Amino acid sequence: MNTRAATLFRAPALSLRFYPVWRRNLLVWRKLAAPSMLGNLADPMIYMLGLGYGLGRLLPEIDGMPYITFLAAGTVCFSTMNSATFETLYSAFSRMHVQRTWDAILNAPLTLDDVVAAELAWAASKSMLSGLAIMIVVWALGLSTTPLSVAALLVVPLIGLTFGALGLAITAVSPSYDFFMYYFTLVITPMAMLSGVFFPLEQLPAGFQVAAWCLPLSHAVALVRPLLLGNVPAGIGLHVLVLAAYAAIGFYAALVLFRRRLLS
Amino acid sequence: MALGDFSSRLSFPRKRESGPSAVTGSLDPRLRGDGSIGASLAGAEPALAVQDLRKAYGAHTAVDGVSFTIRAGECFGLLGPNGAGKTTTLRLSLGLVAPDSGTIRLAGHRVPEEAREARRHVGVVPQLDNLDPDFTVTENLFVYGRYFGLSKREIGARIPDLLAFAGLAGRADARIQALSGGMKRRLTLARALVNDPQILFMDEPTTGLDPQARHLIWERLRQLTAQGKTILLTTHFMEEAERLCERLVILDRGRLIAEGSPRDLIQTHIDPHVVEVHGEGVAEWAERHARRLCRRVERTGETVFCYDQDVAPLLADLASRAALRYLHRPADLEDVFLKLTGRELRD
Numbered sequence: 001m002n003t004r005a006a007t008l009f010r011a012p013a014l015s016l017r018f019y020p021v022w023r024r025n026l027l028v029w030r031k032l033a034a035p036s037m038l039g040n041l042a043d044p045m046i047y048m049l050g051l052g053y054g055l056g057r058l059l060p061e062i063d064g065m066p067y068i069t070f071l072a073a074g075t076v077c078f079s080t081m082n083s084a085t086f087e088t089l090y091s092a093f094s095r096m097h098v099q100r101t102w103d104a105i106l107n108a109p110l111t112l113d114d115v116v117a118a119e120l121a122w123a124a125s126k127s128m129l130s131g132l133a134i135m136i137v138v139w140a141l142g143l144s145t146t147p148l149s150v151a152a153l154l155v156v157p158l159i160g161l162t163f164g165a166l167g168l169a170i171t172a173v174s175p176s177y178d179f180f181m182y183y184f185t186l187v188i189t190p191m192a193m194l195s196g197v198f199f200p201l202e203q204l205p206a207g208f209q210v211a212a213w214c215l216p217l218s219h220a221v222a223l224v225r226p227l228l229l230g231n232v233p234a235g236i237g238l239h240v241l242v243l244a245a246y247a248a249i250g251f252y253a254a255l256v257l258f259r260r261r262l263l264s
Numbered sequence: 265m266a267l268g269d270f271s272s273r274l275s276f277p278r279k280r281e282s283g284p285s286a287v288t289g290s291l292d293p294r295l296r297g298d299g300s301i302g303a304s305l306a307g308a309e310p311a312l313a314v315q316d317l318r319k320a321y322g323a324h325t326a327v328d329g330v331s332f333t334i335r336a337g338e339c340f341g342l343l344g345p346n347g348a349g350k351t352t353t354l355r356l357s358l359g360l361v362a363p364d365s366g367t368i369r370l371a372g373h374r375v376p377e378e379a380r381e382a383r384r385h386v387g388v389v390p391q392l393d394n395l396d397p398d399f400t401v402t403e404n405l406f407v408y409g410r411y412f413g414l415s416k417r418e419i420g421a422r423i424p425d426l427l428a429f430a431g432l433a434g435r436a437d438a439r440i441q442a443l444s445g446g447m448k449r450r451l452t453l454a455r456a457l458v459n460d461p462q463i464l465f466m467d468e469p470t471t472g473l474d475p476q477a478r479h480l481i482w483e484r485l486r487q488l489t490a491q492g493k494t495i496l497l498t499t500h501f502m503e504e505a506e507r508l509c510e511r512l513v514i515l516d517r518g519r520l521i522a523e524g525s526p527r528d529l530i531q532t533h534i535d536p537h538v539v540e541v542h543g544e545g546v547a548e549w550a551e552r553h554a555r556r557l558c559r560r561v562e563r564t565g566e567t568v569f570c571y572d573q574d575v576a577p578l579l580a581d582l583a584s585r586a587a588l589r590y591l592h593r594p595a596d597l598e599d600v601f602l603k604l605t606g607r608e609l610r611d
Binding site for chain 2: 003004007017020021023024027028031032099100101103104105106107108109110111263264
């Protein structure tokens, strides 16, 4: 029906009313902070240090830097992506479907758009935390000594928004937790391999390289890696635009799909 | 560190003094006692008015031309078997779903256009508990109050009254998992009152509760109507509707099939005397004797229900039959409900 389509596809109605929902999530996080931090940070840290120093000893310098330095930028992007993805898949699904927290919120003077915006803002906040923690380790180990590396912290929330928005769109169509495995196996893991996180994109066959530049994570890495080396990334505008486009399209798709799921 | 700043601003009072727990504590001192506010609301705009409401899902029409008006200050029942359209009607009325046609006015606002504004004056007790399991009792109230834009101070000022009303005064810092089903339900009710709403939507508020917990909820709902709150109650416990509702409607297959006070509905739709009969040979007895002695006879499984204005001849006949056991009682709302919606199962 026409009115139904208009309801589903109407433009996002964003307001500051998402803030109390964001605060709710922060309050829960504070209660569970220790295990949550450990899960979010220990894992990427172990990979970065293990692969970086262990495997790195066997490798020649890559693009003129030790492997661990190369890997550091990839790890910042990778763990930021994972943090936003986990939050918008498993945690948001719990709040929406299992705990029915969203139902309770929607009975108050908030709209679904407010709730989805809050989830996205929260995912970006949590990924900021992940990115920041990795950066602190990177600085502490002296893997990046340039003041320009601070600018990586501007890229991190954008990565969070991008993958948060994509994750929300997946959650909106997910019947159960099991469904998320497909997203990880078919999207997130291949993307990590194709985006220059663990090795340079140039190692890939030409066709894969083209595919890689369609993926948001490649553009995230293309921004963060030069910054950690003290260089201004080439083509900043394009990389930022691709990430922002993924975020905007993902968020709108998530809104439409959540509206279809919850409001019709 | 930035994070620390966020944290300190969010801090909840860890220990809250549990004051004297007046179990009959009125919710809002302004509304206590004389019911004057309830009286003054009676002449005002209806709490909820829905007109010719329609909502279809594909080929299935969930709500099919429903109209009713809830007066401010009354307890109004929305009854019907499973799948009758009760929950859809509630969701439409709250503006969570847009109707295909029809108009809704809630708390003086057009819905769904002004649903957000309307919901500021409404409290909802949902059918399924959705308290925040990670929070304590008090935190649940704080967090929910913020959704209404209330300040920490405003919410904090209401919490002792809300806890006393819910009979949870000693449990301000209890975790949700530690509460019984009845306590959770009362906390959900308290949460629905955090914004001091004019209207309460209660979707099967006592389903799954034991009789003690159910009676306590009923008691609280009566207090709320005495304070002038309007209540919209869905239930399939007819006893609950009969006790609490001044007026009610019965929905079936998306249509409104009856409307009135419980007493009016019983008088209009059903004979005042009911005799329930069961025992060996009841089927044969029903065919041979009951149909002759009584105006209306219904059978469900092994029980026969006989309805009439005067059941003296029927009782005289039963007195002579040792194999049959019977119960003579006044007709109630459940008899009306079953007559109007049928006795077959609805799944």
